[in-house]
Structure formats: structure tokens, C-alpha cells
Amino acid sequence: MECPESASCGKCCTRVMGLFVRLGDLVLLDDINLHIHCGELTALVGPNGAGKTTLLRAILGEQAYTGKIVFRAKGGEPTRPRVGYVPQHLALDADAPITVQDFFAASVGSQPVWLGVSGKMRTVAKDALDKVAAGHLLRRRLSELSGGELQRVLLAAAISPMPELLLLDEPAAGVDTTGLTLFYELVCNLRRQYDLSIIIVTHDLAGVAPHVDRMVLLNKTIIVDGKPAEVLGDERLHKLLGIPLAVGAELPSDSEAHRRGES
Amino acid sequence: MEWWHGLVEAVLPFDWAQYDFMKNALLAVILITPVFGLLGTMVIQSRLTFFSDVLGHSALTGIAIGVVLGMGDPLWAMLIFAVVMAVGINLIMRATQSAPDVVIGVFFAITVALGVVLLSRGGQFNKFTTYLIGDILAVSPEQILLLVIMLGVVIAYWMVAGNALVLISISPVLASSRGLLVMLVRTSFAVLLALAVTLSIRWVGILLINSLLVLPAVSGRLLARSVRSYCGWSVLIAFVSGITGLIVSYYWGTSSGATIVLFAAVFYGLVVLIRQIAK
Numbered sequence: 001m002e003c004p005e006s007a008s009c010g011k012c013c014t015r016v017m018g019l020f021v022r023l024g025d026l027v028l029l030d031d032i033n034l035h036i037h038c039g040e041l042t043a044l045v046g047p048n049g050a051g052k053t054t055l056l057r058a059i060l061g062e063q064a065y066t067g068k069i070v071f072r073a074k075g076g077e078p079t080r081p082r083v084g085y086v087p088q089h090l091a092l093d094a095d096a097p098i099t100v101q102d103f104f105a106a107s108v109g110s111q112p113v114w115l116g117v118s119g120k121m122r123t124v125a126k127d128a129l130d131k132v133a134a135g136h137l138l139r140r141r142l143s144e145l146s147g148g149e150l151q152r153v154l155l156a157a158a159i160s161p162m163p164e165l166l167l168l169d170e171p172a173a174g175v176d177t178t179g180l181t182l183f184y185e186l187v188c189n190l191r192r193q194y195d196l197s198i199i200i201v202t203h204d205l206a207g208v209a210p211h212v213d214r215m216v217l218l219n220k221t222i223i224v225d226g227k228p229a230e231v232l233g234d235e236r237l238h239k240l241l242g243i244p245l246a247v248g249a250e251l252p253s254d255s256e257a258h259r260r261g262e263s
Numbered sequence: 264m265e266w267w268h269g270l271v272e273a274v275l276p277f278d279w280a281q282y283d284f285m286k287n288a289l290l291a292v293i294l295i296t297p298v299f300g301l302l303g304t305m306v307i308q309s310r311l312t313f314f315s316d317v318l319g320h321s322a323l324t325g326i327a328i329g330v331v332l333g334m335g336d337p338l339w340a341m342l343i344f345a346v347v348m349a350v351g352i353n354l355i356m357r358a359t360q361s362a363p364d365v366v367i368g369v370f371f372a373i374t375v376a377l378g379v380v381l382l383s384r385g386g387q388f389n390k391f392t393t394y395l396i397g398d399i400l401a402v403s404p405e406q407i408l409l410l411v412i413m414l415g416v417v418i419a420y421w422m423v424a425g426n427a428l429v430l431i432s433i434s435p436v437l438a439s440s441r442g443l444l445v446m447l448v449r450t451s452f453a454v455l456l457a458l459a460v461t462l463s464i465r466w467v468g469i470l471l472i473n474s475l476l477v478l479p480a481v482s483g484r485l486l487a488r489s490v491r492s493y494c495g496w497s498v499l500i501a502f503v504s505g506i507t508g509l510i511v512s513y514y515w516g517t518s519s520g521a522t523i524v525l526f527a528a529v530f531y532g533l534v535v536l537i538r539q540i541a542k
Contacts, residue, residue: 085440097487106426
């Protein structure tokens with residue numbers, strides 16, 4: 001499904017300027033410059049160890065960096081963006097006694113969940129979960145959820161309150177195709193309805209391509225940045241990831257693909 | 264304390280309830296067990312069982328430092344040393360990026376070895392064996408006041424930081440993206456744990472203090488579905504094991520701390536059995 005056009009103001013933006021991350025002599029991120037407008041859904045792709053998660057962590061303020069990350073709301077003064085974050089997975093034991101409503105209330109509310117979740121908070125949680133087709137999961141334990149269900153619950157919490165920048169870390173990991181399509185459609189609708197920018201880190205190039213406005217190929221530094229079709233058709237992507245061309249791109253000649261496979 | 268002694272005599276017309284030391288011990292158990300039931304839930308949830316075990320054993324060095332400094336009651340030396348340990352382990356874990364068990368294991372070795380070396384000078388270790396198994400019957404009214412304060416502090420902390428502890432235990436990065444001060448919460452929880460464990464060492468004993476922290480919460484975890492029922496079951500099991508263990512230890516003439524832990528272990532066994540039958 002193609003994502004509908006965004007109805008955002010187009011005036012808010014997140015800028016990453018001259019960002020470097022070094023670990024001793026090792027350069028993890030090398031001069032990253034990104035300009036992300038609101039209403040834009042950007043896929044961040046690249047091989048393992050390319051620094052995708054490091055970039056997310058830098059934006060989250062979890063990783064020391066040099067350079068600048070600024071958010072500007074509707075032409076106002078630059079601030080740190082209000083970030084919503086959906087982690088790749090949680091450190092959950094199979095017996096963890098934490099229900100979906102516990103998690104939601106602990107994330108969003110100020111009342112201690114060990115005293116129980118109030119009826120009011122339950123309504124707030126139910127409303128937020130309904131938006132991501134997860135209302136029926138309210139009383140389930142987090143550890144009982146499927147990969148797709150957990151992603152949607154995490155998304156519901158990440159958008160309560162609505163952030164200015166939403167970061168999704170590998171939502172495809174451990175999620176089946178049906179769950180993934182539903183997730184991408186929900187994310188698409190979000191950026192259509194609200195003023196926010198979304199960055200999605202993923203290995204699922206083919207799956208994510210129809211839903212995103214822009215694709216950024218990262219390998220320490222930004223290699224290609226453009227429309228999904230352009231990036232997917234780019235020679236450098238195929239060299240880096242060692243995969244055949246994906247959806248929406250022109251196919252290289254058989255001989256070329258063959259050569260790559262052998263090298 | 265008069266009102267308490269009067270109350271116990273009026274309500275509990277039993278043999279053991281005539282003695283002041285049992286009345287004091289009963290009050291101490293009523294105050295300590297909810298503290299341990301609550302703290303235990305997050306010790307398990309945050310995978311800190313080995314860490315809390317080290318805090319208990321660090322008391323050996325704490326006592327030794329107190330003795331070397333010539334303190335009559337080494338409680339303050341124990342408290343300060345345990346807090347230093349708790350903060351130190353946290354800082355070193357962050358700085359070295361080693362696996363937590365490794366750092367904690369090293370601290371475990373150092374603190375036990377140092378404590379035993381200092382305390383065993385001149386063959387004097389026997390004097391301190393009471394700390395190993397504890398003696399809840401020796402609790403004094405002033406010490407009960409400390410336990411009241413401890414219970415108050417733990418409940419207040421749970422009100423303020425309970426949600427943060429839950430979130431941090433499942434994803435520190437997510438917690439920090441929501442504006443929580445992860446390092447502050449982790450360190451303050453470690454300090455609180457150090458204080459609670461150290462304060463109770465004398466009554467429960469170094470050997471078993473960690474079991475009192477872990478067993479009720481582990482049982483509670485098997486019974487609970489939500490955070491609330493987890494805390495509820497854990498506190499209830501700690502409380503019932505505490506009271507039962509104390510009274511039974513009077514009739515058996517055994518160490519109260521160990522008897523309490525034994526009852527907590529019996530609860531755990533029952534819970535596991537019930538779960539198996541329910542399947």
C-alpha cells in the first residue's frame with residue numbers, strides 16, 4: 001500500500017549536522033548530515049555495524065557525539081526534539097509479571113503501578129492501544145505477546161504523548177509479514193495525521209520501501225540519500241548489502257548479479 | 264513500646280507472647296518483611312540477586328572496619344561501607360563494560376576475604392558469628408525506630424520511583440527516552456538496597472539475608488500476572504513466612520532468621536507445586 005500524502009505543516013524539522021561518533025581510534029559515525037522534515041518517513045538502512053543503532057542512540061542522547069542535533073518547531077528557536085522510541089526488543093523474562101496496561105501506565109502516567117492501574121488510566125491506555133489495533137491486549141502480559149503485538153504496544157506508548165521525532169529500531173525483527181504490513185500502515189497513518197518525523201531503522205528493504213518517503217543508506221557515513229526507488233536501484237546498496245535488487249528498483253543484468261555473487 | 268507490649272498481651276494469649284524480646288521481635292518482623300517483600304520484587308525483576316548477595320556479605324568488612332575504628336556498635340560503619348560498595352559496583356560496571364557477574368564476583372571475593380582477615384586477627388572470629396546467623400530476639404526499641412524509618416523510606420521510594428524501576432528493568436534506553444534519569448534511579452535503588460540489607464543483617468544474618476529478599480519475590484512472581492499482584496504476593500509471603508518462622512523458632516529453639524527463610528522456601532515449594540498441578 002502506498003502511504004497517502006502527509007498533511008503536516010512542513011515547517012518543523014530535525015537537523016543532524018556534522019555528527020561524529022568515535023570510540024578511541026575507531027570512527028563509528030563519520031560526518032553525518034541529515035535534514036528531516038516533519039511528515040517525512042525515512043528508512044535508515046545499511047549493513048550490520050554500519051552505525052544505524054549508534055545514530056539512533058546519539059539522537060536519543062544515549063551516545064556521546066560531536067556535532068549538532070537540533071530540532072526547530074515551526075521556525076522557532078532550536079531545541080532538543082521530543083523523541084518517541086520503539087526499541088527492538090525488551091529485556092523480558094518469560095515470567096515477568098508486567099501487563100500491557102502496567103507497562104503503559106508506568107510509561108505514561110505518574111501514579112505508581114504497584115498500587116494498581118486506575119480506571120481513568122485504563123481508559124487512556126485503551127484509547128491509545130485501540131489506535132494501533134492493540135486494545136484487546138490491555139490485560140495480557142508483555143511476555144505473552146507476539147513480536148508484532150509487542151511492537152504495536154511499544155508504538156502506542158511511544159506516541160503518548162505524540163513526539164516530534166519518532167524512532168523505530170528494527171521493527172521487522174521477529175515479526176511476521178502480516179504483522180509487519182499492519183505496523184507499516186499504522187506508522188504511515190501517523191505521519192499523515194500528525195506533525196512528526198519518523199525514522200525507521202530496518203533490514204526489511206523490500207517491505208518498508210512502499211511505505212517510506214525517503215531512504216538513507218548508512219555505512220559509517222551517508223552513502224546514498226534519496227527516494228526509495230533511487231536508493232534501491234543504486235549500485236552501492238547492492239555492493240554493501242550483497243543482496244539482489246528489491247522491489248521498485250530496476251534489475252541489474254543477470255551477469256552483473258552473477259559476478260557479485262561470486263566475488 | 265508499652266502500648267505494643269500491652270496490645271500483644273491482650274490480643275495474643277500465647278506462651279511466647281509473654282516475653283518482651285518476642286514482642287519486640289514480632290514488631291521487627293512486621294516492619295522488616297514488607298520492606299524485603301517490596302525490594303525483592305525489583306531485585307528479581309532487575310536481575311540483581313547476586314548484587315544483593317554481595318551487599319549482605321559486605322557487612323563482614325563493614326563490621327571489621329567498625330571494630331578496627333573501635334566502634335562499640337559497628338552499624339554505621341556497616342551502613343557506610345555497604346553504600347560505598349553499592350555505588351562503587353555501579354560505577355565500575357559502567358566504566359569497565361564487564362559483565363555484571365564478573366564485577367560483582369570480584370567485589371564478593373574482596374569484601375568477604377578482607378572482612379574475615381580483619382575479624383579473625385588473633386583467633387577472634389568467634390565473637391562475630393552472631394552476625395552470620397543473626398539474632399532477631401536481640402532487637403531493641405531504638406533499633407525498631409530505625410526499621411520504622413526504613414519502611415517509610417522504602418514505601419516513599421516506591422511511590423516516586425516504582426514506575427521508573429519497572430521501565431528501566433525492561434529497557435533502559437526506552438526509559439531514558441521518556442526522560443527518566445536511569446543512572447540516578449539505578450544508583451539510588453542500589454543504595455536503598457544496601458541500607459535495608461545492612462540494617463537487617465543483625466536480625467537475619469549474613470548467610471541468609473539474601474534468601475529473605477529473593478524467596479518471597481520469586482514465589483510472588485510465579486503467582487502474579489501484574490505488577491500490583493507481584494508486589495502484593497511478595498509482601499504477603501514475606502510477612503506470613505516472617506511471623507510463622509519467628510513463632511516456630513521459639514518452640515523449636517532454633518535461629519529465627521533461618522527458620523523464617525525455611526518457611527519462605529516452603530512457600531516457594533508450595534507455589535511451584537500448585538503451578539504444576541494447575542497446568
